Amino acid sequence: MFHEFLLAEQKAEKVILLSFQWGSGDIAAARAEASLAELVRLAESADLEIIGESIQQREIIDPAYYAGKGKLIELGQMAKELGADCLVLDAELSGSQMSAIQKLIELKVIDRSILILDIFAARAKTKEGKIQVEIAQLEDLNARLRGSVEWLSRLGGGIGTRGPGETQLETDRRHIQRRLTKLKSQLKGIAKQRENVRKRRQQNEVVTVAVVGYTNAGKSSLINALCDSELYACDRLFASLDPLYRKLEVEGHEIVLMDTVGFVRELPPRLAEAFTATLDEIRTADIILQVTDISDPDREAQIAVVEEQLLKLGCNLKPRIHVMNKLDNNPEAIHERHFFRQSDYLKEIKISVKTGEGLSELRETLVELADMRLLPLNLQLPYGSEKILETIRRYGRIEELSYTEAGYQLRCKLPASQMSVLEAISNS
Secondary structure (H helix, E strand, O other), X not given: OHXXXXXXXXXXXXXXXXXXXXXXXXXXXXXXXXXXXXXXXXXXXXXXXEEEEEEEEEOOOEOOOEOOHHHHHHHHHHHHHHOOXXXXXXXXXXXXXXXXXXXHHOOEEEEHHHHHHHHHHHHOXXXXXXXXXXXXXXXXXXXXXXXXXXXXXXXOOOOOOOOHHHHOOOOOHHHXXXXXXXXXXXXXXXXXXXHHHHHHHXXXXXXXXXXXXXXXXXXXXXXXXXXXXXXXXXXXXXXXXXXXXXXXXXXXXXXXXXXXXXXXXXXOHHHHHHOHHHHHHHHHOOEEEEEEEOOOOOHHHHHXXXXXXXXXXXXXXXXXXXXXXXXXXXHHHHHOOOOOOXXXXXXXXXXXXXXXXXXXXHHHHHHHXXXXXXXXXXEEEOOOOHHHHHHHHHHOEEEEEEEOOOOEEEEEEEEHHXXXXXXXXHHO
């Protein structure tokens, strides 16, 4: 049964990568090279040993094999000569296509979606993260069952089989559906807890900042630098998966920065659906801090991917700061103009988390945006109004305070939601 393969001992696998160039010309060739480079990074993040890479130029998809039959036979022969365990295609294949390719070259085959799902399965640490990944894997498995059970039986252990193995998964759709129903129910409970936390933050006037961006743009490292925290960060795709929160207290504001899962080209739809509860954190944030690796030659395409995802989430119009990170790897970029229209963002800041350049400007910008939520006031409070003063200090900011014969004279800022605290003065 398939669950027996899922429980198989993991080992470093030797793989051959196949990407595609759609059409001809320099632009198509550049896109193909960038796509293969990302597939290489995905494979490395999954701890695979890459022993071969190839790009096939095509005009259309082969309905039976996706790739060209001759190319697949060539790679199958290469796999035998080099001792490869698996062929990884830079595509999303149906179960029948995978089965057809495996029959043709007698080698395990996985696609880009399975590779990403496998990385997510290895990275998920929290209960919520593990549930979300397992839902995505089961939905993916359910879809592929329609194509070919034979492909599943040939997978064996290793890449593409991590995640829900301990559930003793059967390849029966009814069993999968029962498991999915249970997992989705658990996820709803976690989502409700998350909603309660969000409401408490809103009640306490906490400013929430969702840190988003392409995978490996440096989101976790940036949060660590701003909040003096120790989130796990390394130079790998999807190093951080589970949503994590760190608090930044600056100039009277309490700001919570939320580390979110990195975006990537052609994120498997089932994965995006499973992570809806986590992505809601971006929708409900007060501010979006978008991080881009300024040293990546493919940065403009990566920005476009993030823009598309934010549009799908319906939060592309939120107050947004665009942080161009890793300036230390591309010092000349300090002189470059905006990569996208300036109107897309409230501000664009070039920084280096490694050297600290630009971080003070970023903190000041966060304070400015937090201040936009506050209303400026000039107040005269009678002595004995210490509780009102404490409320202003807690939820707003006192910028100037003096003592007169009549009482406290102050210049301050206060959120509109806390204006009711002043009713006692007007009624006295």
